[in-house]
Amino acid sequence: MTETSSGRRLAVIGTATAALTAVAVFGVFFVAPEDADQGIIQKIFYFHVSIAIASLVAFGVGCVAGIRYLRSREQRHDDVSVIAVGLGLLFSVLVLLTGSIWAKASWGTWWVWGDPRLVTFLIVILLYAAYFVLRSSVEGERQRRYSAIFAIAAFASVPLSFYSVRVAQSFVHPVVFTQGGANMPSSMVVWYVVSQVAAIGLFLTMLQLELIQRRAERRLRALKLQLERALA
Amino acid sequence: MSSGSQFVVAAYAVILFVLVMYMVVVGMRSARIARDAELLARLAASPSDPDGVAADAQATAEAAEK
C-alpha cells in the first residue's frame, strides 16, 4: 500500500464522517420529533446506541483481523486487530459514560443494574481491557498470535454475555427502559441510521489514522536500526 | 435550560471531550514520530555527531549573521 493511497483513504473517510456527523447532529436536534414519554432526554440515545453498535463493529473487525492474522501471519492484520480493539474499548467507555448520564437523567442514579446494555458493556470493558493485559505480558510473534486468539474468544463472549445478562435481568427487573427499537416512528429512525453510519465512519477514520501512524513508527524504528548498524 | 436538556448537553459534551483528548494523544504520537525523524535526519547528515552539536553551532552562527 503506497503512502498517498492510505492518506487519500483517510481524507475521504474522514470528510464523509465529518459531514455525516454534522447532518446527524442537526437532524437529531432540529428535525427529529421529541419523544412523548422521555422528552428531550431521549435524544441521548441517538449517539449512545450508535456508539454502542460502532464499538461492537470495532470488536468484530478485531476478531476478523485476528482470524486473518492466524491464517497468514502477516503483520498488517495484527495492526488492524490491536487498533480496532483499542478503539472498541474507547467507544465502550463512551457508551458507559453516556448511558450513566441518561440513567441519572431518568432515574436519579448514576448506575442501574437493570439496563442490560449498560451491564453488558461493563463486562465487555473488563474483557477487552484483559486483551491489553495479555498483550503486555507476552512478547514477539507470540504476542500477536495470542492477541488474535483472545480477540476471537472475546468476540464470541459478547453475544453470550449480552443474552445472559438480559435473561437474568428479566426475572428480577422486567426490562422497561429499552426505548426505540421497533417502536421508533420512522421520523426518528432515519436520524438514528444517520448517526449510526456517522459513528461507524468515526471508527473507520480513527482506525485509518492510527494505522498510518503505526506503520510510520515501525518504519522509523527499522530505519533507526539500519542507520545505527551502518554507522557502527 | 430545562433540566432534561442539561443532561443531553452533558452527554454530548462528554463525547466531545473524549474525542478531543483522543486527538491530543494521537497528536503526541505524531510529535514523537517527528522527533525521531529529526534525529534520524541528523544522524544521516553527520554520523559522528548524533546530538547535532555541529549542526546547532552552524544554525546559531547563521542566526547571528542575520
Place this chain on the structure above:
Amino acid sequence: MSVRAARQFRALLVKDLRLELQTRETAVAMVLFAVAAMVIFQFAIGTRTDETTPFAGGILWATLALTAVLGVGRSYVPEREQGVLDGLLVAPVSRMTLLVSKAVAIASYMLAVEVVAVPLAGIFFVEGPFFADLGLLLVVCLLANAGIGILGALFGSMSLFSRARELVLPVLFLPSIVPVVIAAAGATHAIAGVSNDMAEYRGFCLFLGIYALVFGLVAYATYPYVFDD
C-alpha cells in the same frame, strides 16, 4: 477420533488425575477455598437479612468461579514447574488431545469441589427442600464445568507462556466466565427454595450448553495456534 488419539487422551487424562489423587493437594485446597469463600460471602451479604435463599445460587456460583481460577492455575503446575510441558511438546500428541484432556481434568477438579460445596451451600443458605433437587443441580454443574474446562484449558495454556501468569489468568478468565456464572446461578436459583420453575431452569441449562458448544468450537479452531509449531 482415532484409536491412537483416544489412547493418548486417556493417558494424558490419567496422568493429570493420578498426580492429583496421589498428592491430593489441589482438590483439598480448592474445597477449603470454596468453603472459606462462601463463609466470607455470608458475612458480606447474608447478615443483612434472614432470608438467604435468594442468594444461595449466586453465592455458590460466585464461589465456584473463583475456585475455578485457582483450579486452572493449579492444574498447570506440573507443566510449569516440573518440566512436563517440554515432554508434551516433543511427544507426537495432537494439540487437540492436549486441549481435551486438560479440559476434562479441570472439569473433574470442579466436580470434586462441587460434591462438597453444593450440599454445603444448601445447608448454609437454603431454607426448604433442596436435596431433592440434587440431580437437577448435577446437570447444571456438569454443563457449567464443560464451559469452565474448555476456557480454562485455552487461557491456562496461554498463561503458561506469559509473564505475571498469576495475574494474567484471572484477568482473562473471569470476565469470559461471567455468562456461565449468570446462567448457573440462575438455574440454581430456579430450583432452590419451595417452588421449582422448570421453564427457567431449562432455559438456563440450554444456555450453558450453547456456551460450552460455542467455546468448544472457538477452542477447537484456535488451540493449535497456542503452540509455536
